[in-house]
Amino acid sequence: MTGTPLRVGLVGYGLAGSVFHAPLIAATPGLALDTVVTSNPERQAQARAEHPDVRVAASADELWARADELDLIVVASPNKTHVPLATAALEAGLPVVVDKPVAGTAAQARTLAELAEKRGLLLSVFQNRRWDNDFLTLRRLIADGELGEVYRFESRFERWRPQLKGGWRESGDPAEIGGLLYDLGSHVVDQALVLFGPVTSVYAETDVRREGAQADDDTFLALTHESGVRSHLYVSATTAQLGPRFRVLGSKAGYVKHGLDPQEAALRDGSRPGASGTEWGVEPEELWGRLGAGESPVTGGGAPVPTLPGDYPAYYAAVARALHADGPNPVTALEAAAALDVLEAARRSAAEKVTVTL
Numbered sequence: 505m506t507g508t509p510l511r512v513g514l515v516g517y518g519l520a521g522s523v524f525h526a527p528l529i530a531a532t533p534g535l536a537l538d539t540v541v542t543s544n545p546e547r548q549a550q551a552r553a554e555h556p557d558v559r560v561a562a563s564a565d566e567l568w569a570r571a572d573e574l575d576l577i578v579v580a581s582p583n584k585t586h587v588p589l590a591t592a593a594l595e596a597g598l599p600v601v602v603d604k605p606v607a608g609t610a611a612q613a614r615t616l617a618e619l620a621e622k623r624g625l626l627l628s629v630f631q632n633r634r635w636d637n638d639f640l641t642l643r644r645l646i647a648d649g650e651l652g653e654v655y656r657f658e659s660r661f662e663r664w665r666p667q668l669k670g671g672w673r674e675s676g677d678p679a680e681i682g683g684l685l686y687d688l689g690s691h692v693v694d695q696a697l698v699l700f701g702p703v704t705s706v707y708a709e710t711d712v713r714r715e716g717a718q719a720d721d722d723t724f725l726a727l728t729h730e731s732g733v734r735s736h737l738y739v740s741a742t743t744a745q746l747g748p749r750f751r752v753l754g755s756k757a758g759y760v761k762h763g764l765d766p767q768e769a770a771l772r773d774g775s776r777p778g779a780s781g782t783e784w785g786v787e788p789e790e791l792w793g794r795l796g797a798g799e800s801p802v803t804g805g806g807a808p809v810p811t812l813p814g815d816y817p818a819y820y821a822a823v824a825r826a827l828h829a830d831g832p833n834p835v836t837a838l839e840a841a842a843a844l845d846v847l848e849a850a851r852r853s854a855a856e857k858v859t860v861t862l
Contacts, residue, residue, distance in 0.1 A: 509536035510827055513567045513574045513598075515589055516581035517542040517551050520603050523771050524632065524816075525580045530555060531777040532820040534828075538574060539567065564589055571596040576827065579603060580630075582672045583681035587612050590627070594619050599626035599827060605690040606840040608681045610848060613841035620837065626826055628833050629840040630819065633691040634698060636765035637785055637814035638749055638793065644812065645752075645759055646699065650795060652756030657696060657735040659750055661688040661764075662743035668716055676718025683719030685710055686847055688739035693843045696727060696735040702842070703727045703735075707859045708850035713742040725850050750793070759809065760801045761793030767814045777817045785814030 512529050514521055517540050529537045539559040540551040548560045561567065567574060577593040579586055579602045587607050593600045600620070606629045607613040620627035633639060645651055668674055675682045685708075697703070705728045710720040722742045727735040738747070750761045766787050777784045789808070796806020818834075825831035849860040 507534075509534055510575035510824060511536055511538040511573065512576045512578060513539040513541065513561075514578045514580060515541040515564050515567070515585075516579065517544070517547040518580070518582075521578075521580035522547070522550065522554070523768070525578050525601075525603075525630070526551070526555060527771055527776050528816055528820050529578065531817055532824055534824040535576070535820060541567065564592065567598075568592060568596045571598055574598060576601065576626075576823070578630075583608070583686070584672075584679050587616065590616055591619065594623050594625055594627065597623065597625070599628075601628045601630055601823060602837075603630045604694070604840065605629075605681070605686050605844060605847065606837060607844065608686075610841040610844035613837050613844055617837035617841065626823070626833060627837045628823055628826070629835045629837055631691070631694050631835045631840070632767075632816050632819055633695060633765075634835070635815045635818050636767070637787060637811045638761045638763075638765060639695055640812040640815065641761070641793065641809060642750060642752060642759060643699065645795065645809070650757060651752060651754030651759060654700070654733050654752060654754045656753045657700060657733055657750075658738075658748070658752070659692045659695060659735065660738040660740075660743075660747045661692055661749075662738060662740045662746045664744055664746070665741040666714060668714060674717060674719050674721075683710075683721070683723075684739045684741065685720050685723050685850060689723060689725065689737070689847055689850070690843060692737040692739060693725070693727075693846045694839070696729075696737060697839070697842060697846070700729040700731050700733040700735065702730045703846055703862055704730055705859055705861050706846055706849035706853055708853040710851070710854040720854075723850075723854075725846075727846065757795050757797045757806070759793055759795050760806070761811075763787070763791045765814045767816050771816075783813070784817070787811050787814075 543562045672680045707726040709724045711722040722740045725737040752759045792808040794801035794806035799805025822834035
């Protein structure tokens with residue numbers, strides 16, 4: 505992509521802003537990280553150290569005041585601020601990327617989508633896990649017919665974090681939109697919808713396991729898709745023995761994959777896409793999943809399947825193309841709203857101990 509880079513204002517420099525968005529924006533041809541918004545002095549210093557050419561603002565209002573100097577706003581602040589910040593950006597005439605889950609309700613997500621359409625502006629949702637190495641590999645296996653007709657999709661995003669870390673993600677205040685259902689659950693539900701389409705019913709169990717915790721930290725969802733596939737999705741911070749990331753069962757074969765995509769760990773460690781001497785998103789052969797039938801992969805069943813490289817940079821590359829009218833929006837707000845329909849149904853199912861029909 506040639507020409508003057510599109511100037512990006514990034515709101516928020518916590519985990520999402522500093523680890524995911526800023527490095528990926530900076531590594532994307534055609535995009536330039538122009539301004540970081542954070543009122544925290546330590547994070548301001550961090551942003552300047554990590555991106556020496558960046559401007560720092562204490563309030564998003566400073567962005568709206570000079571909207572003509574920017575081409576894209578990225579909202580990576582706490583969940584409860586997503587809707588008001590995205591609304592303000594759109595009303596200022598600026599395209600927006602919003603971190604998942606975009607809003608607290610599907611209705612809010614659809615209202616944002618309507619505003620963006622009315623203004624003729626891009627509104628995209630950051631669902632980086634669509635570019636996880638294992639998910640890309642699974643999509644290819646399904647597309648190639650290697651599994652046959654898929655019957656069941658098991659997806660786990662499990663961690664062992666017995667001690668609370670604090671912060672809004674663990675808050676029990678509904679206004680914060682915290683808890684794992686809306687955090688990691690946003691990822692696993694989105695992946696299930698991408699793979700197998702709309703959902704007709706939702707059953708869920710949400711628990712608060714850790715002492716002092718206020719928000720769900722151990723959650724299970726069972727989805728029935730219109731296609732007939734059943735998705736069993738697990739998100740947890742209290743899993744002492746981690747299960748497979750994916751176990752997918754079909755009429756011809758099954759695919760089992762352990763371990764998380766390496767890109768988050770690489771970003772946390774300071775590695776950057778495109779850096780000299782690095783193979784981005786590549787995992788060692790011992791972590792490849794296995795494809796087969798009739799025997800457990802633990803006892804050698806099936807054949808190893810080379811895992812495709814993970815590709816988080818593809819998201820912002822697609823955003824840049826979309827802003828130049830050279831490609832589609834990689835993740836629309838209406839897609840995010842469909843995932844929120846499922847999350848809202850899951851919350852109701854767990855609270856009322858019922859199966860919810862969509």
